[in-house]
Amino acid sequence: xxxxxxxxxxxxxxxxxxxxxxxxxxxxxxxxxxxxxxxxxxxxxxxxxxxxxxxxxxxxxxxxxxxxxxxxxxxxxxxxxxxxxxxxxxxxxxxxxxxxxxxxxxxxxxxxxxxxxxxxxxxxxxxxxxxxxxxxxxxxxxxxxxxxxxxxxxxxxxxxxxxxxxxxxxxxxxxxxxxxxxxxxxxxxxxxxxxxxxxxxxxxxxxxxxxxxxxxxxxxxxxxxxxxxxxxxxxxxxxxxxxxxxxxxxxxxxxxxxxxxxxxxxxxxxxxxxxxxxxxxxxxxxxxxxxxxxxxxxxxxxxxxxxxxxxxxxxxxxxxxxxxxxxxxxxxxxxxxxxxxxxxxxxxxxxxxxxxxxxxxxxxxxxxxxxxxxxxxxxxxxxxxxxxxxxxxxxxxxxxxxxxxxxxxxxxxxxxxxxxxxxxxxxxxxxxxxxxxxxxxxxxxxxxxxxxxxxxxxxxxxxxxxxxxxxxxxxxxxxxxxxxxxxxxxxxxxxxxxxxxxxxxx
Amino acid sequence: xxxxxxxxxxxxxxxxxxxxxxxxxxxxxxxxxxxxxxxxxxxxxxxxxxxxxxxxxxxxxxxxxxxxxxxxxxxxxxxxxxxxxxxxxxxxxxxxxxxxxxxxxxxxxxxxxxxxxxxxxxxxxxxxxxxxxxxxxxxxxxxxxxxxxxxxxxxxxxxxxxxxxxxxxxxxxxxxxxxxxxxxxxxxxxxxxxxxxxxxxxxxxxxxxxxxxxxxxxxxxxxxxxxxxxxxxxxxxxxxxxxxxxxxxxxxxxxxxxxxxxxxxxxxxxxxxxxxxxxxxxxxxxxxxxxxxxxxxxxxxxxxxxxxxxxxxxxxxxxxxxxxxxxxxxxxxxxxxxxxxxxxxxxxxxxxxxxxxxxxxxxxxxxxxxxxxxxxxxxxxxxxxxxxxxxxxxxxxxxxxxxxxxxxxxxxxxxxxxxxxxxxxxxxxxxxxxxxxxxxxxxxxxxxxxxxxxxxxxxxxxxxxxxxxxxxxxxxxxxxxxx
Numbered sequence: 001x002x003x004x005x006x007x008x009x010x011x012x013x014x015x016x017x018x019x020x021x022x023x024x025x026x027x028x029x030x031x032x033x034x035x036x037x038x039x040x041x042x043x044x045x046x047x048x049x050x051x052x053x054x055x056x057x058x059x060x061x062x063x064x065x066x067x068x069x070x071x072x073x074x075x076x077x078x079x080x081x082x083x084x085x086x087x088x089x090x091x092x093x094x095x096x097x098x099x100x101x102x103x104x105x106x107x108x109x110x111x112x113x114x115x116x117x118x119x120x121x122x123x124x125x126x127x128x129x130x131x132x133x134x135x136x137x138x139x140x141x142x143x144x145x146x147x148x149x150x151x152x153x154x155x156x157x158x159x160x161x162x163x164x165x166x167x168x169x170x171x172x173x174x175x176x177x178x179x180x181x182x183x184x185x186x187x188x189x190x191x192x193x194x195x196x197x198x199x200x201x202x203x204x205x206x207x208x209x210x211x212x213x214x215x216x217x218x219x220x221x222x223x224x225x226x227x228x229x230x231x232x233x234x235x236x237x238x239x240x241x242x243x244x245x246x247x248x249x250x251x252x253x254x255x256x257x258x259x260x261x262x263x264x265x266x267x268x269x270x271x272x273x274x275x276x277x278x279x280x281x282x283x284x285x286x287x288x289x290x291x292x293x294x295x296x297x298x299x300x301x302x303x304x305x306x307x308x309x310x311x312x313x314x315x316x317x318x319x320x321x322x323x324x325x326x327x328x329x330x331x332x333x334x335x336x337x338x339x340x341x342x343x344x345x346x347x348x349x350x351x352x353x354x355x356x357x358x359x360x361x362x363x364x365x366x367x368x369x370x371x372x373x374x375x376x377x378x379x380x381x382x383x384x385x386x387x388x389x390x391x392x393x394x395x396x397x398x399x400x401x402x403x404x405x406x407x408x409x410x411x412x413x414x415x416x417x418x419x420x421x422x423x424x425x426x427x428x429x430x431x432x433x434x435x436x437x438x439x440x441x442x443x444x445x446x447x448x449x450x451x452x453x454x455x456x457x458x459x460x461x462x463x464x465x466x467x468x469x470x471x472x473x474x475x476x477x478x479x480x481x482x483x484x485x486x487x488x489x490x491x492x493x494x495x496x497x498x499x500x501x502x503x504x505x506x
Numbered sequence: 507x508x509x510x511x512x513x514x515x516x517x518x519x520x521x522x523x524x525x526x527x528x529x530x531x532x533x534x535x536x537x538x539x540x541x542x543x544x545x546x547x548x549x550x551x552x553x554x555x556x557x558x559x560x561x562x563x564x565x566x567x568x569x570x571x572x573x574x575x576x577x578x579x580x581x582x583x584x585x586x587x588x589x590x591x592x593x594x595x596x597x598x599x600x601x602x603x604x605x606x607x608x609x610x611x612x613x614x615x616x617x618x619x620x621x622x623x624x625x626x627x628x629x630x631x632x633x634x635x636x637x638x639x640x641x642x643x644x645x646x647x648x649x650x651x652x653x654x655x656x657x658x659x660x661x662x663x664x665x666x667x668x669x670x671x672x673x674x675x676x677x678x679x680x681x682x683x684x685x686x687x688x689x690x691x692x693x694x695x696x697x698x699x700x701x702x703x704x705x706x707x708x709x710x711x712x713x714x715x716x717x718x719x720x721x722x723x724x725x726x727x728x729x730x731x732x733x734x735x736x737x738x739x740x741x742x743x744x745x746x747x748x749x750x751x752x753x754x755x756x757x758x759x760x761x762x763x764x765x766x767x768x769x770x771x772x773x774x775x776x777x778x779x780x781x782x783x784x785x786x787x788x789x790x791x792x793x794x795x796x797x798x799x800x801x802x803x804x805x806x807x808x809x810x811x812x813x814x815x816x817x818x819x820x821x822x823x824x825x826x827x828x829x830x831x832x833x834x835x836x837x838x839x840x841x842x843x844x845x846x847x848x849x850x851x852x853x854x855x856x857x858x859x860x861x862x863x864x865x866x867x868x869x870x871x872x873x874x875x876x877x878x879x880x881x882x883x884x885x886x887x888x889x890x891x892x893x894x895x896x897x898x899x900x901x902x903x904x905x906x907x908x909x910x911x912x913x914x915x916x917x918x919x920x921x922x923x924x925x926x927x928x929x930x931x932x933x934x935x936x937x938x939x940x941x942x943x944x945x946x947x948x949x950x951x952x953x954x955x956x957x958x959x960x961x962x963x964x965x966x967x968x969x970x971x972x973x974x975x976x977x978x979x980x981x982x983x984x985x986x987x988x989x
Contacts, residue, residue, distance in 0.1 A: 153961050160958045227955055231963070287951060290944035296963070318585055319602055361687050369536055372681075379704075381677065382670035388583060388604075391666070394711065395602050399719040409708050416704045420680075421697060428684055428693035441538070451536055465583050 005060045005074040005123050008046070008084065011039060012091075012116030016109045025105050029095070032108035036092035039115075043084035050081035054470045059125065069184065070192040073125040079255060079474040080122040082467060083247070086332045087122070089456070090246050091115040093336045094239035097449035099347035102238045106147060110140035111239040118247040127192040130257070131176045134215075134249065135169045141232070141240040153235045161236075164228040168218030175211035178204055179261065200262060209265035212258050213273055216250035220310060221303045223280035229306075230284075233299030233335075238343045245302050245339075246332035251309045251324065255478060263481040270482070274314020278407050281307035285414035294352040295342045297422045301378065301415045302335045308393070311408060315396040321475045322468055323392030329460060329467070330377070330386040337374040337453040341367060344446060345426070348439045354422060359431030366442040368427040370450040375423050377457045379416035385460040509567055510575075516564040517577040517608045520618060521661060523557035524654035531647045540643045547633045550646045554629060554653050558622030561657070565615040574611035574734045576663060576727050581605045602718070607663030609726055613735045613864060617660035617796055620868055624788045624875055625653045631879060632780040641685055645778060652678035656789055660796060664725040665714030668800075672710055672761070672793065676703045679790050682781040683774045692776040699770045706760025706767065710797070713753040717804075720746045730803045736860035740803045747804045751811035754801045755818060762794025762848050765821035766932070769925045771845055775837040779882055782837065787844055787874030792867050795848060798855045799863060805855065812856050819852030825926055831907075832922040836884040844874050 015035040022028035050056055055078070062072035076084075091111050095103065113136075120133030145161055148154035176192065179200060183191035188198035200208060221229035233241045259266045281304045288300035309331070312324030344367055345360065346352045361368035377384040380391075390412060397405040442450065460467065527550045534541060541549070568575055584603040608614075629649055636642050651674060658671030680703065684696035714724040720742055721729040730738035740747060758764060763771035763786075771791065775782050785791065798805065798815060805811045823846050830842025847870050854863040880887070907915065924930070952963045 156959045156961045160955065163958065227951065227958070230951075231955055231959075231961075234963070235961075283947065286940070286944045287947045288944075290941055290948050293963075322585060359688060366536060366538060376677065382673045391604070391711075391715075392585075392602070394715050395718070398712065398715045405712075409712070413704055413708060417701060420700050420704070424684065424693050424697050424700075428687040428696070429690045430688060447537065462582065465581075468583055468585065 003060060005058055005076050008043065009074060009116060009120045009123055012112045012119065016112040019105060019108050019112065028105040028108055029103050032095045032112060036095045040085065040088040040092045043088045047081045047085050050078055051466050051470055054078045054473060064190060069190055070126055070128040071190065073193055074123040075125040076123055078470045082470060083122045083252065084119060086329060087115050087118045087247050090242055090332060090336050093340065093449045093453060094242055097340050097446045098238045099343050107237060107239060110144050111243065114140045114240055114243045118243065118249060121249050122252060125194045127176045127179055127194065131172050134172055138165050141244065144237045144240060157231060157235060161228055164218060168215050171211040172215040175208050178208050205262040205265040209262045209269050212253065216253050220250035220306055222277050222307050223283050226280060226284065226303055229303050230296060230299035233302060233339060234293065234296040238339055242336050242339045245306060246335045248309065248328040248332065251313065251328055254313055259478055259481050267482055271314050274311045277307040277310035278404060281311065281411045282407055285411045288418040289414055292354050294354055294422050294426055297418055298338045298342055301418055304411060304415055305331050308408060308411060312393045312396065317396050318475050318479055319392045320396030321478055322471065323389045323396060325471055326385055326464060326467065327389035330389055333453050333457050334374055334378045337450060338378065341371045341374060349435060354425045356432060357426040358429045361427040362431055363435050364441045366447060372423055373454050375419040378419055380412055383461050384457050385464060387461055388464045509571065513564060513567045513575050514577050516560045517610065517661065518579065519560040520557050520564055521657045523553045524650045524657065527553040527650040528647060528654060535643060535647065543642050546643050546646045550650045551629055554626050554650060557653065557657065558626050561618040561622040564610055565619050568610045568615045574609060577608040579606040604666055605664060605725065606667060607725055608661040609663035611735045613799055614661050616864060616868060618657060620871060621656040621660055621789055624784060624871060628780050628784040635780050636778060645685060648678040648682050659793060663727060665710065665717060666724050669710050669714060673707065675790055675793065676707065679785050683777045685777045695773040695776040699774050702760045702767050702770045706757050709753040709756030713750045716750050726800065736802060738803045740807050742807055744808045747807035748811045751801065751804045751808055752814060754797055755814055758794030758797050759818065762791055763845050764794060764818050764849065764852065765825050766928050768822060768845055769929050772838045772841040775841055780879060783875045783878030786841060787878040788871045791844055791848060792871055795851045795867055798852060799860055802855065802860055806858060816853055816856035819849045819856060822849030822852065828918065829922045829925050832919055836881045840878055840881060
């Protein structure tokens with residue numbers, strides 16, 4: 001299987017190059033779509049193989065570089081395998097169903113590059129490599145915003161995005177340096193490699209934790225470092241906004257790097273990270289409540305839900321971790337569908353301002369259904385994956401952290417109210433303004449994507465056990481790292497009143 | 507085929523058949539291939555009818571069986587082993603497992619048959635009532651969803667599964683309130699119902715999780731000492747029983763429009779009359795009472811919980827009966843009358859008159875459904891009766907109304923018209939402060955973004971901000987007459 005993981009990571013970049021050389025805009029889009037569908041099929045097959053054998057690990061390595069002692073080390077395992085179809089599905093969904101105005105050659109390229117970078121982060125087992133993909137993944141959005149015509153909102157937003165780009169990139173570079181230097185001093189042969197057994201010397205742990213946390217809080221748009229993401233979803237390029245929100249690189253970084261690399265510091269400080277995330281989720285849910293723009297409301301709800309993922313990770317029991325991981329998939333699919341739905345409305349009515357919208361259900365019943373079903377999926381209605389995730393999170397938190405659980409419930413209630421309120425405002429009531437008769441409801445490629453997303457959400461919501469089994473080993477290991485205990489299979493073998501399992505959030 | 511196997515199939519059919527109508531209709535509606543009125547109605551009537559027959563068969567099997575039937579259909583997810591933990595009494599160690607169990611006992615069998623029969627009759631009535639209505643297809647789709655949700659809720663063997671049915675019934679209820687979606691009124695009423703449901707449903711979720719942690723299972727049969735309703739009991743400490751009961755009462759307050767959050771119900775009459783009859787006269791409005799009856803062992807285990815239930819019931823009955831007397835339209839009057847009776851049923855739960863309440867609920871659901879179905883003809887009926895009797899309209903005030911001094915009566919009338927300011931209090935204490943906080947946070951956020959980028963996010967989105975390839979946009983952007 002040598003070269004498989006490298007090929008999986010490299011394919012989107014190759015496709016981006018082919019798109020660049022395409023003869024026309026329409027050809028570039030056709031190539032992008034064909035590739036995205038093929039790539040989704042490929043990584044889905046890989047994920048199914050991992051579902052059948054959760055203990056499988058596939059890796060590609062090269063010899064270490066002479067001076068840096070870093071190497072090309074990519075790996076696919078039970079943790080990373082389910083994320084690949086998520087990233088690929090987002091890319092395919094955007095390229096197939098985003099309004100044509102969002103699918104110029106440059107946009108197609110940037111979506112493909114961002115997908116490749118996300119897959120790179122999922123698969124990288126060398127910190128230098130991982131940091132490179134992490135930072136490179138932010139570049140397409142920067143380029144897209146800077147290439148927007150002068151004086152447009154997107155061009156102005158570039159300044160803000162750049163600031164957060166730098167704010168989120170510097171800490172991860174510093175963290176990689178600290179890890180590399182400290183482990184090299186401790187005699188590690190491969191100081192940047194995540195499989196390197198040499199631990200980070202104790203004194204460096206808090207610094208590494210702080211730096212990585214800073215990077216992931218910025219990337220996860222946790223308050224007060226959050227402003228860029230809601231605006232990006234509101235006014236930024238559709239594809240890159242969804243990829244940024246839906247691929248959960250920050251949460252993945254927590255699971256793949258932060259906890260295994262600095263378990264002691266994680267045990268001590270991860271709960272505080274969860275507190276910050278919880279406060280952020282509440283704050284953003286509150287902000288979403290009074291929004292007058294459909295897209296901005298979706299942006300804040302998405303950002304709020306993203307923060308909840310970190311809350312579950314901080315609960316550190318198996319239920320919390322499983323819940324968080326399912327929540328990631330849910331947000332990925334739901335944000336894809338919702339942002340696309342808002343883009344469809346915007347393309348058809350030239351606005352997403354709720355003060356100018358109303359009665360759209362009469363003209364666009366299928367968009368109304370899609371938006372409503374996605375709204376239900378985002379707020380954890382039964383039969384959706386968010387329902388399973390929220391149920392698990394609640395079980396992880398309610399008894400031992402009632403305050404956190406209450407806040408989590410408040411966030412889900414507020415977000416639910418926001419989504420359903422904007423739905424009623426935009427789709428129900430008297431129609432405002434006449435919409436051109438030529439404007440149609442969902443087109444075939446749009447509804448295929450919409451219903452595929454809904455089907456994925458429902459299928460995973462009704463039958464989530466395979467995903468839970470796939471991640472059981474990973475979750476077991478993470479719980480062990482966070483509690484310092486042996487052999488934990490779910491929460492089944494933990495002692496009943498054991499506070500170490502539940503007392504992660506102070 | 508053994509009785510247990512037959513019961514397993516009948517239980518599954520009762521719950522699944524309505525969804526066998528929902529899913530194809532949802533798909534066909536989604537792709538824009540709506541079937542004809544006749545096909546839609548026939549599909550829903552046949553499948554819901556078969557579901558009702560299954561429910562009747564299941565009830566018959568339960569009658570022939572000695573004790574409750576627990577039907578197990580596996581689990582949706584399972585985080586780890588729990589048998590050992592349950593055996594040793596280490597409930598906190600039980601790995602969480604979402605089981606799909608149905609429980610057939612006196613309460614659930616009665617409610618399942620009632621739900622099936624009333625729903626089918628209402629569906630049959632609706633075929634003509636909604637003939638050529640543009641939302642005919644949507645109505646029957648949502649009706650089937652409601653039937654499925656109700657069957658899950660009443661047959662559920664655990665709070666976890668009950669929550670699923672509870673939510674599905676709530677979703678269909680909300681969308682049917684907004685059935686005439688081109689008018690602002692129904693949309694506002696649906697938003698109101700949605701807000702209440704969304705907030706109070708949390709109680710049921712919390713109760714299920716807490717019961718799982720305290721008793722090792724959120725299943726009724728396991729948690730209530732494997733005894734049949736209404737003799738079921740719990741050995742949970744009084745304080746724990748109170749916490750869970752309080753959460754359940756909160757959930758029931760939302761669903762059954764109890765004091766102090768019940769004002770959404772009269773507004774919910776904006777929906778089509780048949781759905782109003784089924785939901786707010788027959789089934790959905792009694793779901794809260796069903797929940798309290800099902801949770802009777804928990805309520806009985808705590809004096810504080812019993813007092814709470816009694817208080818909610820009495821307050822609801824008093825508020826609704828007084829407020830209802832000031833309403834002049836028949837549907838609102840019936841809505842308040844329904845809530846009054848539901849309040850009395852809640853008092854009955856506190857008094858532990860479980861069998862009486864069950865009988866009361868069945869009779870009341872049937873009566874109200876009929877009354878609400880007849881509501882559009884109420885004026886005609888009244889005039890016909892008056893004309894036949896040649897009756898002159900006299901003083902039709904009640905004895906109490908005649909005895910109360912005019913000043914107090916006027917004040918009470920004004921208060922009743924305003925629902926005793928319940929809405930105003932909720933708005934002033936909760937809604938306005940939350941919205942004010944939300945607006946303040948949003949303003950600060952907008953200022954921060956404006957400072958960083960110079961972008962005024964308050965300005966409406968315009969098309970010129972987005973397109974990269976306007977000329978190739980696949981949907982014409984022309985919008986006429988927008989303000």
